[in-house]
Structures are given as C-alpha cells and as structure tokens.
Amino acid sequence: MSLRLSTVILPHRRWNEGGRAAWVRAEELGFHTAFTYDHLSWRTFRDGPWFGAVPTLSAAAAVTRRMRLGTLVTSPNFRHPVPLAKDLISLDDISGGRITLGIGSGGTGFDATALGQEPWTPHERADRFGEFVPLLDRLLTEDSVSYGGDFYSAHEARNIPGCVQRPRLPFAVAATGPRGLRLAARHGQAWVTTGDPKLFETGTPAESLRAIREQIEKLGKACADIDRDPDAMEKILLTGFTPDRQRPLESLDAFVDFAGRHAALGITEIAVHWPVPDSDFAADETVFERIATEGLSQLR
Template identity: 50%
Template structure:
C-alpha cells in the first residue's frame, strides 16, 4: 500500500510551504491538491491555484510525488493544460501524476461556462479531453479533431521527462469512465460511493468499494488490459470517513482496503474546522507508527509505483 495526502490550497505560500515539506518528511508517497476555482463549502474562504502551488511544492521537496486532484474540462483546455503539466513535471523532476476527472457541475461550471450539460455530455467531453491530453503529452506535434476539441499541429517540446508521458490518474465510477481509465490511466481513482453528501464510516463503505473494483476489472477485460497493471487509489474523507480518527483506524483501513485491492490510500490534511476537521497530531502519529517504519523509496521509484506499470 502507498500512502498519500491532499493539502487544500487555502493558505498563503509562506504558511503552506511548511505543510508540503512536512508531508515529505512524514513519509507520504504522494501529495495532492484540488484543481478548482472555488470549492463547495469554502467558496468564500482563501483559495489558491493548483498548478502554481504544485510548482512551488516541487521546488521545496525532492522525493514525494505530486498530483492534481483532479483537473477537469470545466475550465481547462487540453492544449494549455498540456503545456502547464509538461512544465510542472519538469520542475518536479518527473515526480508528478496528472489526476483527471469529468467534473460534476457546480460553481466552477457556472462561472466559466453556464451551459447546462447532462452527465452523458460531460462524459463525452471528458473522453475527448483525456484522449487529446494524452496525444499532446506524447507529442512532439499533435492534432485532434473531435466534437469538443479541434486543434492542429500543436508542438509540445521537449515533452515530459517520464516517457511516454506523465502518468494519468483518472477518477471514474461509471462503466464508461472506468473503460476510459482502463484504456488511458496508470491509476484509477475513486472517492467512494457516488451520489452521497456525507461520509460513511470506512467499514460500511467496504462493500461499495468492492463492487467498484469488480466493475473496474470488467472494464479492463473489455479493453484487453491486465487489471494488475492498473493502480487503484481511494480518496477518503468526503464519502469514506473515519480513516484518520486514530492510528488504529488508519492501520485497520489500510489492511481492509488493501485486501480488496486498493493500492493507494489518500487522506486529507486535518483542518481545524469542517470540512476534514481533525487533529494533525493523529497524522503525525500515523507517520511515526505506520509510514516511517517502511523502507523509503526514491522519487523515481515512487513515481514508477504510482504510475501503475504501464498501459
């Protein structure tokens, strides 16, 4: 099992810097931040941009893998995003995973593009978004003609340090999204049972996660992919709760989800208030008793592990 943490981009860098450095010091394999303009309950609170935050984090760390959780077509275009990701991956020395998701509608959508889209339309756009981004990042000169995106002869030079490109982590819970993840992703991402607005205790979420993993195996079979080559990341805290209540609950969750086939477990850095309210001392105790006793990987090894072994 590999271990990750989400750090919300809510603090000025003079303060946030300490969190990113500490995440590496505590032994986490990867650290993520959200790529949104505004975010749910915190829309009126301080909120900084994802890519500059990760670039700054890359400059003050040396081992930990960094990632977007998750970039979406909501206000991203594949061409401009590909250029940013190539640059970010270069700054990080290859320690980067591109988390991608379809977007579920909401504040960012209404601000940037008020067009109402059905789930199917968002899925159509997301499929093109991922395919176009893959083509751009594997370059060196790319063209794409689709319903949502149309670009010709776009150079991306010098390309990613990681070949053929930086790894993708695709969030998906439906059959179509899972097939897309099976085709294009190095890691599949789930936050738990979709359609909920509160967190289930992690032990009660186990059956839902098990069913998702079964459907993911089916999606891999449908596209001719060995399921063992696709990592499975569970993002806890919003829909799956209780993982970071104590060292014992964390260790228990790691064991239970690991038995199901989850390869990467991600928690949120504890905050003083809702959402993700918790005690940072528990995070530090988890590091001391669970993470740091493990052999530490280099940045290159952690990146290869997170990438999932090829597509």
C-alpha cells in the first residue's frame, strides 16, 4: 500500500468563524481523510468552544465532495451502539459513502465521567469494547437486530437502508492490547495507533519506532490467528503522541524523514493535526500546507 496523508480538524471553532473554511481547505490541499475527535470535551480545550462530531461531520460532508471524513476516535464512554449506528448510516448517506469510523475503547478523560458514572478500569473498558464493536458491526449490516449482552442491548433495532458503503462503512480500530488487536483483526478495515503512551514523556524516537514495530507484529499475529492477511489492513498513525511529537510539522524535510521511517514499518496512513495556535498543536501554517501538498511526493 502507498502512504496516505490525512488530517485531524478539532471541532473547536464555530462553523462560520473558521470551522467551515478548515474542512474546505483540507480538501483543496488533497488530504485523503479529514477526521475529527469524538469527545464531549478534551484536555486543554475543556473550558473553551467544542462542538459535536456527528453534526460537524454532517456539515463537512455538505461542503466537500471527494475527501473522506471520519472520527478518530469514537468510544463507548458516552456512545451506545444503537443510536450511534443510526447516526453513522445517516452520515454515510449524506456524504455519499465517504465516512470512516475510527473507534477505540476510550480513556479516563472528561468523557469517562460526563454522564455521571465512575470511570471504568482498563479491564472494564476492554470488556465493553469487546461487546460494543461486534454489536455495532451487526447494526450496520443487518436490517433488524435484537441482542442482549452484559453491557448493551437492542430490540428489533431497524437500520434500513443501511450504509451506502457495502457491506458497511469501514472501521478503523484503535488498539494496542491483545484483546483490542483481536477485535481490530476481526472487524477492522484499518488499525490505529498513537505509538506507545508509556514513551510519551521520557521515551526516544528510536524506542517509539521499536514499539510501533512490535505493535504491528502483534497485529499480524492476531490476523494470522483468523487466517486474515494483515497486509490487507490499513495501518494509521495518529501523530502528536510520540516522543518526537512536534517534529513532523517542523519542516518539510522533518516530515519526510518521520513519514519515511514509519512507512518502512508498515504504516500506510499518517494523520497530522490541523494547526491550532497557542496549543500543543501549534504549527506554521505555510509549512503545514507545504507538507500537505509536497510531503508524500518527496517519499517516492
């Protein structure tokens, strides 16, 4: 697979005050996919504007034509498979079949307690994720679904006419642990990593590369266990969370070096954050646009 370049546009600007313009410009720059985070609030943006992923993607679908759109990532923290499936089918229809669902088990951030619940342990998150993904798969591929599980249920949930993309829109499953990787192998059309979070503060770029290589090897083993070809899966790296988190957008040369090293591991898609001034995602917009238009051609 050839390397693709995508972006993540945070939903922190009013649509008519820069929100719309970013999505339109992303398509003009040629990004493969423009993702957005599916959170109720997020990190240092918690006390500022933050809009919902589903309506944002609906609006983005109306002002773009070719670029794929998606979440990176949706989680069970505040989502239920039944209403989520209805929203996704609607998004896929509005966009003409351009939606990818990035999906993960969730974390311990603000989303984890926004509904008044105690945050789940890693084991509880894995348990819920293990039920969430297969049920969502069914809801997006079957006209009527009834199900009773430990965490989720559905009673004659209707999802007609289904997705524009058949048999359903693609899942990009974020996972690094064994249970999550098995889910990715069985249900994902793509796999997502941010690297090894244990290396974020004190690790080195070389250690991060080794960790991602090991993750890809474990994904390959999970695929082999069900006789699936791991090379058929897209492998997405969401940047900004590795030890060299600022480097990819420092210059065109820095991006080419970063992208080349990760492509050599087997990464097939790199997602960079749309610049946000005065934040962890601040970047020179001129450099960013040059990376978008020239970065991949420098690798060939």
